[in-house]
Amino acid sequence: MMGKDDKVYLGVKEIAKRAKVSIATVDRVLHNRTGVSEKTRKKINDIIAEIDYRPNILASRLASRKAIQMAVLVPHTSIDTSFWEAPLQGIQRAAKELESYGIRLVYYFFDLNDRHSFTAQASKLLTTELDGLLMSPTFVDESIALTSRCDELKIPYVFIDADLSTSQKISYIGPHLFQSGYVGAKLLTYRAVSPFTVLVVNISKEIENNNHLTIEAGFRSYFKEKELQNRLVTIDIRDTDNLSVARHLTEALHNHPHVEGVFVTNSRVSSVATFLTKLNRPEIRLIGYDFLQENCQFLDQGVIDFLICHKPEEQGYRGVMTLYQYLVVDTTVEKMQYMPIDIVTMENRSFYQN
Amino acid sequence: MMGKDDKVYLGVKEIAKRAKVSIATVDRVLHNRTGVSEKTRKKINDIIAEIDYRPNILASRLASRKAIQMAVLVPHTSIDTSFWEAPLQGIQRAAKELESYGIRLVYYFFDLNDRHSFTAQASKLLTTELDGLLMSPTFVDESIALTSRCDELKIPYVFIDADLSTSQKISYIGPHLFQSGYVGAKLLTYRAVSPFTVLVVNISKEIENNNHLTIEAGFRSYFKEKELQNRLVTIDIRDTDNLSVARHLTEALHNHPHVEGVFVTNSRVSSVATFLTKLNRPEIRLIGYDFLQENCQFLDQGVIDFLICHKPEEQGYRGVMTLYQYLVVDTTVEKMQYMPIDIVTMENRSFYQN
DNA sequence: TATATTTACGGGTACGTACCCGTAAATATA
DNA sequence: TATATTTACGGGTACGTACCCGTAAATATA
Structure with missing residues (x-):
């Protein structure tokens, strides 16, 4: 010393x-x-x-009799969408680290299947004294309404997982969707010899955001750029239960017998994997998104070849830290914070940091 | 508020x-x-x-008239080994964050090609007042001598990039080498049809640590486990210049005409890529380690298919943070902190967080 | 000109912990 | 028993910043 x-x-x-x-x-x-x-x-x-x-931030925070209040507006986790467990964990990790620095988080959870719950929580959080907001702009119109209000009240906000390019956000933290789809295409075609048919599968209720459109654009651009001769067929499935998925896929495979690759544009890849397992078509390569337990099971079984992942835990952590940085340390923060496009296989999955 | x-x-x-x-x-x-x-x-x-x-850590650090001194013992960067730029950057990022908390780092750089420089720096740092040590145990015997002394003096230490299982370290932060080699084998054989011959190439001067042996063991275990019929040929190249590499590889390709995959066990993959480019053998798949500029060039050209990477920047960052955690916050820190085994391709490389 | 109000400051305490310095009380030594 | 030493505490100041409260001086109003 x-x-x-x-x-x-x-x-x-x-x-x-x-x-x-x-x-x-x-x-x-x-x-x-x-x-x-x-x-x-x-x-x-x-x-x-x-x-x-x-x-001296130490002295400043210590002398301040005020706690900094942050609101967190994210979907609550459910069987349907265990995806949001990871960002929440990251948020809580950051909260714990900042606890002794006088930072307090208040959580507002909404239902992914109910845009009214989003609006309700948004109104609720606006009634409190607030220094900053971390949110997922899942519903576009409703999010714009909220952020406009925040602009008026001079409440800074950070987006995670999805972006609204028009708003005055402090920062966006999440994937570069287009490039992510592009990576998916590379993996699906790597070393393949004959130009098989590819299914692009979107499984989501209509009310959710349109991330999958950008991902699909990136995916398709790879084939175009490399002048690959694969036939690409998109199927949209608007119900998330296994039965609906099976019905749509059965029809698609009937119409297109030479399918050897399936690309699922979000985390619901496990329902496709369930279907393919029953069908016993191991030659069909399957790629999808997110390090969820159910997906990892199929990864281990070899049904899913690759999972693409964008560090959801770190998105949550960095979301909180970015707000803290802005409010306490320094107002110059990176506006677009793209996450890495991670490739997860059954071999490296045990060391993956979600 | x-x-x-x-x-x-x-x-x-x-x-x-x-x-x-x-x-x-x-x-x-x-x-x-x-x-x-x-x-x-x-x-x-x-x-x-x-x-x-x-x-209250805030108050504690503020009231303490003592700065916490950490020594950092790592290789200095050189043309030969630009790898160490990344950990150093992570170390410096952590240092900046902790600056106002009264943490001070003192750097001791040694030469990767000279174990005496390691010993010299080790002696030097031991003469100072020290609260903790972050080091890369590059040279095994010399590192054991240093850590034994630290044990006596009750100076806690953290390893990055390489490990010494026998020592009383606070934590190891780095790759799981065996599994990393295993992932390399998966990538090299993914979707391959005929069981081609594989070259495993170790390029390193003898004085460096033996990480490559563990990597190769993991690599070979994949073939054994999957009962693949590929023929595996190891070649050791003890000089790191391009000429020596070319000479050894020429000989190997002459003796083994059916080589279609090369696995380089460290970051020197670019010298193999240089050779293969000249040889014009695009059918040979090449995989190696580390997100270095020269490697990325060959990645972009399609000469290198995949780079495996273990987040060297974060290793440095977490090394410092782990010591801080131990010294200031709480003495219970994770002893083995394995980094993810990241797969970098030309498509996702622009968002990779090294 | 007399009084009220506003402006532009300074003194001083507090945040929670670290640690110096001083001193009764307990114990050891002569 | 008288003196020296050790033990076991307490008082009080400091770290660097935030902010309350009070007040001369300047300005506005009657």
Whole structure:
């Protein structure tokens, strides 16, 4: 251990001394409060710039009698959508780390199948005192309504998992969907010899966001760019139960006998895997999204070849940390934070950090 | 913003009040210092356990006049080994975050080709006041000598990138080498039809650590487990220049005409790629390690199919953070922190977080 | 000109912990 | 028993910042 004093820390005390004012006046300038003459303000600001003053966050948070309040607006987890467990865990991990720094999170969960629940939770969180908002803009119109209100109230917000390009967000943290689909196409065609037929399967209720369209565009662009001769057939399944999936797939395989690859544009790949297992068609290669338990089972069995994944846990963690960064440390944060496009196989899955 | 006071924080003051002693005495107990009777000590410890006291790190670091000193012992970067740029960046990122918390890092760089430089730096860092050590145990015997000394001096240490299973380390942060080789085998054989011959290429000067042996074991175990009929040929190249690599590979390809896959057990895959490019053998699949600039070039050209990567930047970051965690927050840290086995292709490489 | 209001500050306490310094009380030594 | 030493504490200040409260001085109003 060595003394700290070799590094002479220049703080408010030093600024006050140089400006020949009190610490309280320096504090007023630092926080843009009133009660300082223009002349004094300028003098202090000059000194701040000159010595490159950076506040001691430790002392600042300690002295502040205020806790910083963040609202978290995300889908609640359900059998249908265990995907959201991971971001929530990341959010909670960040919350724990920031707990002793006086950061408090309040959670507002909505139902993925019910846009009214989203609106209800949005109204609810707006009634509270709020310093920041972390949200998944699952429902487009409803999200725009909420963020417009936040803009008026000057509440900064961060998006995870999905984006709204029009809004004044602090940051988007999530996948680059187009490129992700492109990677999917590469994996599905790697080393394949004959140009088999490919099924692109979208399984989602209509009310959810349209991420899958961008993914499919990326997927198709790969075939076009490489001038591959595969035939691509898209099937949209608007009910998420296994029976509906089976019905649609049976029909598709009947109409297209040479299918050797299936690309599922979201995490519901396990229902396709269930179907293919029953059908006993091991030559059909299957790729889908997300490191869910049910998907990993089929990965281990070799039914699913690859899962593509975008670090949902880290999305949640970084969402909170980005807000904290913006509110406490420094308002310059990266606006587009794309997650890596991770490739998960049965061989590397045990070390995957979701 | 809401008042903090709704959450009644129970600190040393409250403990002192309940135990009917002063704050100073509580502090002595908390830090296992002398000068407290056994009776009082027990009473205080009971209260600490009862209220689940967790010290306020903010206040603790602020009040401490001591900076925490960490030494960092890693190879310096060179043309030969640009690999170490990434861990260093992660280390520096962590250092920046922890700067205002009174954490100071001192760097000791050694030469990968010179074990004496390692010993010299090790002796040097031992002469300083030290609270913790982050190191890469590149040279086995020399590292054991250093860590034994650390054990005596009660200096905790963390390993990154390579491990020494015998030592009393706080934590190892790095790849699971065996499984990583296993993943390499999967990728090299995925969808391959005929059982071609595979070259396993180790390129390293003898003085470096033996990570490649474990990787190769994992690689071979895949073929054995799946009962694949490929012929595996290992070639060891003890000089890292392109000429030596070309000479050895020419000979190997002459002796084994049906080579269609090459697996390089470390980051020197680009020199093999250089050779294969000149040879014009595009049917030979090439897989190797690490997200280096020269490797990515060949990835983009399609000469290298996959790079396997273990997040070196994060290894550095987590190395520092793990030490911080141990020294400041809580002494229970994860002992084996395996990095994910990332698969990098030309399609997903632009979003890879090294 | 006398009084009320606003402006522009400064003093001082608090956040929760670390640790210096001083001192009665207990114990050891002469 | 008298003195020296050790033990077991407590008081109080400091870390760097936030912010309450009070008040001269400046300005506005009657």
